[in-house]
Amino acid sequence: MSVNGENGENGAGGTPPNPPDAGVSDPSVDLIAQAEKAAEEAAKAAEAAKARAAALAAARSPTTARPVEAQKPAPAPTATPTAKADEGGLRMLPNPDGLFDPKVIDEKRAEGYEPVAVAPEVAAVNRKAFLILAGMLAASAVAIVLVAVSSEASTRVSKYLEGFKCGEHGSASCIEEHIEGEARKKEEEWRNEDYRARPMYGDITLTYFPKDAKVEFFQKVYVKAGNDWRADSAGPGTQVTDCAQLLPEDKKKQLAAAGHGDPVCNAQTGEVGYPNQSQLLKPGEYVERLPFRNLPIFTTERYPLCPPEDLACDVNVGGSVSKARNFEYRIVFSREGYEPYELKITREGWTKGAGASNSIYMWNGLDLQPKPETLRDNFIRARRDVFCLMKIQKIETYEKLPAENRDLIMARNGFKSWEAYLEVEGVLTTGENEASWKETQAAIEKEECPGAPAKGK
DSSP states (O other), X not given: OOSSOTTOTTOTTSOOOOOOOTTOOOHHHHHHHHHHHHHHHHHHHHHHHHHHHHHHHHHHOTTTOOOOOOOOOOOOOOOOXXXXXXXXXXXXXXXXXXXXXXXXXXXXXXXXXXOOOOOHHHHHHHHHHHHHHHHHHHHHHHHHHHHHHOHHHHHHHXXXXXXXXXXXXXXXXXXXXXXXXXXXXXXXXXXXXXXXTOOEEEEEEEOEESTTOEEEEEEEEEEEEHHHHHTTOSSSOEEOOOHHHHSOHHHHHHHHHTTOOOOEEETTTTEEEEOOGGGGOOTTOOOSOEEEEEEEEEEEEEOOOOOTTOTTSOTTTTTSEEEEEEEEEEEEEXXXXXXXXXXXXXXXXXXXXXXXXXXXXXXXXXXXXXXXHHHHHHHHHXXXXXXXXXXXXXXXXXXXXXXXXXXXXHHHTTOSOHHHHHHHHHHHSSGGGHHHHHHHHHHHHHSOOTTOOOTTO
């Protein structure tokens, strides 16, 4: 900076004019000395600023920072007096804003100035560090959300923070105790499921009267999803009505090979009818008992087990129950002249067998109820046989009838026992039926008795 122009005749670096005569006190000489001192201080400040910038660059990247070469400080501009000679020495031009030019000095224009820049390698490292930090923050946020949502994750974090003060002696790892406890709980759940999922089969032996009655046997199938079955939802499930599922071809062939006849599927009722011996009887034939063996009561299907190499397979699903089936049965007894009777058997009606044997349905037998006209006809036929037996053998009272002859007459005429015969006799021969019965009894006594059974036969 010059007082009278940037590159004046006696500008920066020039030789100052001859001093005034010794002993002469001139104020301009003192001002020039002060200006030179200020310029030296400005040069020292600029050199110190550059040294700090170089140190900052080296601290940011000590391996890549470029050292700042020592720069020779630019010569400070010296105040140049006005080249106008006057009496008493040189004088400064007046400045309305002060002694010096108020314009701000731009340091970039100084000789040898070099701005400190961050090396490209340092900028790349900084960007990478920023991205890693941002990713870690995002992952932490997701983990916090998952822990807050998942009760199991929250429990594990809590157990981890509890440290080593769990177990019987209070020195075991709480997180390990928790994980092992959950594993034992899951194993217990699997054992309970395996126990509940055991298949059930049952046996039933039917006895009934009359023994020549016809028996129709029907089966229904209900299906539950595995989760509903595990939740122990009410009811047997949804009934299956698709005959292709109820009676597939391989099952038909299996039944035919066993000599059980051809089953029939009814798509409207969703029932499969299974033939039995009672439906094949000829006139005069009967069965003492009608057994049904290995009837399915409850079965399950399972998901395939997870192969060891299939890491994507959920071990909590593999091997678990996918479907549960409940079987119900409807049995219809019928005979001409008798009221039909229907029996329904559900899973709850079976009694568990001993050990590994099948379940059993407790059946106490059945007496079909004859219709009124059938009851009267059977009684008249039985009364005729009893009358003839007593007449031929000259028996005066019922008490003297041979038991074997009496029981044969009862069975042949549709009475299960002698007591049942006497009960019907008390109804049909007294009260409002007494008058009509006297006429019937008179007709019986007039008949001959050639077919009356002989004693001992």
